[in-house]
Amino acid sequence: MWSILKGEWRKLRRCQILLVGVVALALCPVVQYGTQLIINPELRDQSFDFVRLFTNVIWGNTQIFLPISLTMIGGWLIDREFANDTMKNLMTVPVPYSKLLGGKLMVIVFLSLLFGAYSAAITVLTGAIAGLDGLSVSVLLQQSIRVVAAAFNTGLVCMPLVLIFGQIRGTYLGGSLLTFFLGYCILFFKGGFLLSAYPFSAALILAGFDMQAYNGAVQSSSILLALAGMAAVIALTMGILLISRPGSKAGERKKKVRKGRGQRRLA
Amino acid sequence: MSDPVIETCGLTKKYGNQNSVSNLSIHVKKGRIYGLLGRNGAGKTTTMRMLLGLTAPSSGDVKIFGKPLRGNEKTILSRIGSLIESPGFYPNLTGTENLQIFAGLRGLKDPKYIRNALEVVSLPYRDKKLFSQYSLGMKQRLAIALAVMHNPELLILDEPINGLDPIGIAEVRGFIRELCDNTGKTILISSHILSEISLLADDIGIIDHGVLLEEESLEELEAKNGKYFRFTVSNAALAATLLQSRLDIQEAEVTSANELTVRNLQLDIGAAVRLFVDAGLSVSDAHLYEDTLEDYFKKVTGGEGIA
Numbered sequence: 001m002w003s004i005l006k007g008e009w010r011k012l013r014r015c016q017i018l019l020v021g022v023v024a025l026a027l028c029p030v031v032q033y034g035t036q037l038i039i040n041p042e043l044r045d046q047s048f049d050f051v052r053l054f055t056n057v058i059w060g061n062t063q064i065f066l067p068i069s070l071t072m073i074g075g076w077l078i079d080r081e082f083a084n085d086t087m088k089n090l091m092t093v094p095v096p097y098s099k100l101l102g103g104k105l106m107v108i109v110f111l112s113l114l115f116g117a118y119s120a121a122i123t124v125l126t127g128a129i130a131g132l133d134g135l136s137v138s139v140l141l142q143q144s145i146r147v148v149a150a151a152f153n154t155g156l157v158c159m160p161l162v163l164i165f166g167q168i169r170g171t172y173l174g175g176s177l178l179t180f181f182l183g184y185c186i187l188f189f190k191g192g193f194l195l196s197a198y199p200f201s202a203a204l205i206l207a208g209f210d211m212q213a214y215n216g217a218v219q220s221s222s223i224l225l226a227l228a229g230m231a232a233v234i235a236l237t238m239g240i241l242l243i244s245r246p247g248s249k250a251g252e253r254k255k256k257v258r259k260g261r262g263q264r265r266l267a
Numbered sequence: 268m269s270d271p272v273i274e275t276c277g278l279t280k281k282y283g284n285q286n287s288v289s290n291l292s293i294h295v296k297k298g299r300i301y302g303l304l305g306r307n308g309a310g311k312t313t314t315m316r317m318l319l320g321l322t323a324p325s326s327g328d329v330k331i332f333g334k335p336l337r338g339n340e341k342t343i344l345s346r347i348g349s350l351i352e353s354p355g356f357y358p359n360l361t362g363t364e365n366l367q368i369f370a371g372l373r374g375l376k377d378p379k380y381i382r383n384a385l386e387v388v389s390l391p392y393r394d395k396k397l398f399s400q401y402s403l404g405m406k407q408r409l410a411i412a413l414a415v416m417h418n419p420e421l422l423i424l425d426e427p428i429n430g431l432d433p434i435g436i437a438e439v440r441g442f443i444r445e446l447c448d449n450t451g452k453t454i455l456i457s458s459h460i461l462s463e464i465s466l467l468a469d470d471i472g473i474i475d476h477g478v479l480l481e482e483e484s485l486e487e488l489e490a491k492n493g494k495y496f497r498f499t500v501s502n503a504a505l506a507a508t509l510l511q512s513r514l515d516i517q518e519a520e521v522t523s524a525n526e527l528t529v530r531n532l533q534l535d536i537g538a539a540v541r542l543f544v545d546a547g548l549s550v551s552d553a554h555l556y557e558d559t560l561e562d563y564f565k566k567v568t569g570g571e572g573i574a
Contacts, residue, residue, distance in 0.1 A: 003372050003374065007372055014359040084356065089355055091319075093344065093369065
């Protein structure tokens with residue numbers, strides 16, 4: 001498994017798709033702070049400090065930026081093995097398909113940790129440039145850990161979607177949009193079972209996010225239900241891993257019909 | 268005789284109602300080069316994919332190294348090097364970086380494996396050029412390097428000279444021959460280029476429309492190839508009559524107004540030419556011909572020739 005992980009990590013060299021995550025997570029604190037600036041001054045949060053900025057970033061990351069980035073990158077990591085026709089090389093090593101996918105998921109979860117740490121750094125930078133109050137060592141540590149934890153949990157939640165859209169050829173972009181929609185839905189679950197068990201909400205709750213204070217939840221969230229939601233995601237991921245097959249035509253490249261200049265003229 | 272390294276029995280692959288490979292039984296002997304010869308779409312690649320477990324057969328069995336492939340993939344595939352269809356690598360990585368990934372997966376820790384493999388195909392080690400910037404020939408060389416990197420006992424190479432320039436083709440041909448002669452590797456190679464197979468293979472399997480039509484050694488095939496005399500004369504019909512009546516040669520066949528073929532090697536060609544000249548015929552050519560592998564291919568496939 002270690003060699004698979006090492007290989008997967010090596011494959012990320014010079015991958016421009018990683019910029020999606022880098023740019024998205026740099027945008028999050030800027031957007032969250034910018035929102036404060038553009039709203040009506042009467043509605044503006046007068047006590048908007050570092051803690052508020054971090055809270056907004058954690059919410060924004062889990063609701064929008066991480067689901068899009070992680071599903072797109074993860075889906076692409078799987079899809080590229082078919083698109084680049086490398087699956088046949090892997091299958092004839094032989095590398096077990098489920099282990100290969102498992103390695104890719106681990107890379108995605110590790111990337112979510114890195115993105116979390118990066119997001120915390122950008123948040124501090126944004127807050128410092130904006131001149132926000134309330135930055136201390138304890139705030140920095142506590143909030144950064146929370147950002148990274150929420151990113152890690154979001155990475156776990158994205159796993160089944162990465163597996164599904166990575167294996168349906170050419171759908172990882174659509175899949176990332178669907179994941180964005182699923183992440184965005186946390187806004188609507190302010191009470192009941194789904195407030196805690198809905199996987200994206202669970203990702204926040206397990207990172208110590210206060211849904212009542214931020215989301216206007218009508219009841220307090222349940223750690224147990226959040227754990228159950230996360231366990232369901234992991235069970236679903238395992239299930240998909242177990243039933244996944246490279247297909248009878250593993251490594252057969254999807255043939256694109258390219259039109260040359262001459263053909264275009266004829267058409 | 269030792270057991271064949273590859274043995275298939277009734278191997279069949281159906282796509283819908285169409286048979287891509289039908290009841291194929293091939294036998295690849297240890298330490299020999301087996302050339303699988305067929306036109307494009309004859310079923311060569313499908314056969315090779317089934318031998319590597321990349322495509323599941325609809326029916327039939329595959330035995331490699333004396334064991335059924337199914338259930339023994341891990342032990343069998345690790346002893347095989349393969350190149351199937353076009354070279355598949357990561358475009359964002361260099362050739363060396365690409366090989367490092369597969370070397371890691373195969374547990375080859377020493378960089379000498381990668382260096383040697385690249386050296387064999389004349390590609391530079393630790394070059395900065397990305398795979399996406401490689402020419403088709405370089406890509407093909409890298410794919411061959413990947414196939415031989417782990418020093419496998421068996422090589423399965425699907426059209427390995429595709430995209431190579433003439434010098435590259437000669438190099439790869441020499442290298443494949445050397446692998447077999449010097450290191451005793453068994454090699455299964457497919458091609459639609461007849462000359463390549465005839466220059467390289469010890470044994471030949473001819474496949475057409477998914478069916479194996481012939482499986483013989485090159486010597487056996489050459490022995491089967493017909494030899495005949497051909498004359499170009501001013502009047503082929505008269506020449507044929509003269510041969511029959513004066514030299515008792517009954518196997519004379521008029522192929523055109525001026526061409527005559529004689530499938531009887533007992534004929535004294537000098538006597539025949541003298542006979543024609545004495546009868547007032549002009550003789551512009553008299554030759555002993557031998558059927559080429561292409562002629563043989565045409566004969567067994569019952570159709571058009573091959574490249």
